Amino acid sequence: MDLDAVRTFVAVVDTGQFQQAAAALSVTQQAVSRRVATLEKELGVRLLTRTARGARLTVDGQAFLPHARGLLQAEERAAASVRPGRRALRVDVVGRRFGPAGLLRDFHRAHPGAELDIVTHYDADSAIAAVRSGTIDATIRALTLPVRQLPDGIDAVRVLDEPVQLLVGPAHEFADADAGAVAPGRLAGRRIWMPDMAPGTEWAVYYNDLAAAFGFTIDSGGPSFGTEPLLDAMAESPALTTFIGERTRFVRPADRGLRRIALHDPVPVYPHSLIWRSDNPHPTLAAFRAHLDPARAAHRPGTGVWLPDWAR
Structure with a gap:
């Protein structure tokens, strides 16, 4: 009509x-x-x-x-719904409980009027393709290739170097580690269970490089039933160990007796980058980038860290 x-x-x-x-x-x-x-x-x-x-x-x-x-x-x-300033900013994160989602929560607390639409693509390749096509406005992902190799018109900047921690059950030998921290070198010869680590994903690239650097093995065997069953299995086992980000949030970690163990000498950090189209005029995207810029230094752990070669 x-x-x-x-x-x-x-x-x-x-x-x-x-x-x-x-x-x-x-x-x-x-x-x-x-x-x-x-x-x-x-x-x-x-x-x-x-x-x-x-x-x-x-x-x-x-x-x-x-x-x-x-x-x-x-x-x-x-x-x-698509007019700049009226449409919600559509941002992809790897998971709603992980560090990148925390950056968005921090931004929303500082800008409570900002409309956000949080989505989760599976991996960085699909998320970057969605940014390029305009399906989403931005993604926060580990970028395993140089920025200059991104498709034309796509920009990226590191916004968070998140310390990686061990997660163990109450009966694990690391549960009562001195000062709540262990050196990555103590993981040599051990098996770290990560059932959701699909080959080819950016997190698989990162953790495989971490394993090679410190001599442990990533075990991705067994079906992945999601976060809650994983946490239950960790709580009941005296041997299972997995990695989590420092800013990862759980619903009820205390109920299971789980322990977060920091890693030090060096501190492995997971590099998160904001990726967006350079011609995207959405004002909330500009505000989000401005919010992240002064905060980036605060999120960087500084010296004494380990990063894979592609993130240096």
Whole structure:
């Protein structure tokens, strides 16, 4: 249906005159008459009759009017959904409990009026493709290739170097580690269980490099039933160990007796980058980038850290 014709019909109803509707729409009176006639022909009914006082609704016109207003309201909502400053900023994170989601929570606390739509793509490749196509505005991911190798028009900046921790159950030998920390070298020869580490993902690249650097093995065997079953298994085992980010949040870690063990000498850190299209005009994206810029130094752990070669 021609929405210009619908808008013209509503303008005639609201002004009561074809001539006044023409002035309100900045078109000629003939254009108004032509649009209304076209709409009536499409619907197969008369919507308006001319009188000495102007235009009057027919019975069919009265029935159609609320739907006509609804069509124009739907048009406005549709346009607003993608209008810069009105549409929610759509950002991808690897998981809603992990460090990147925490950056978005921090931003929303600082900018409570900002509308955010959080999504989760599976890996960096699919997330970057979504940024490139415009399906999402940005993603926060580990970037395992140089920025110069990103597709044309895609920018990236490191926003968080997140310390990696061990997660163990209460009966594990590291549960009562001195000062709550161990050196990565003590993991040599051990098996670290990470059932969700799919080959080719950016986190698999990172943890395989970490394992090679310190001589332990990543065990990705066994089905992944999600976070909660993983935590239950960790709590019940005296041997299982897995990695988590320092900013990862759990619903009820204390109920299981789980222990977070920091790693030091050096501190392995997971590098998160914000990736976006350079031509994206969304004002909330600009505000998010400005929010992250001064905070980046605070999120960097400084010297004495381990990073894979591709992140240096």
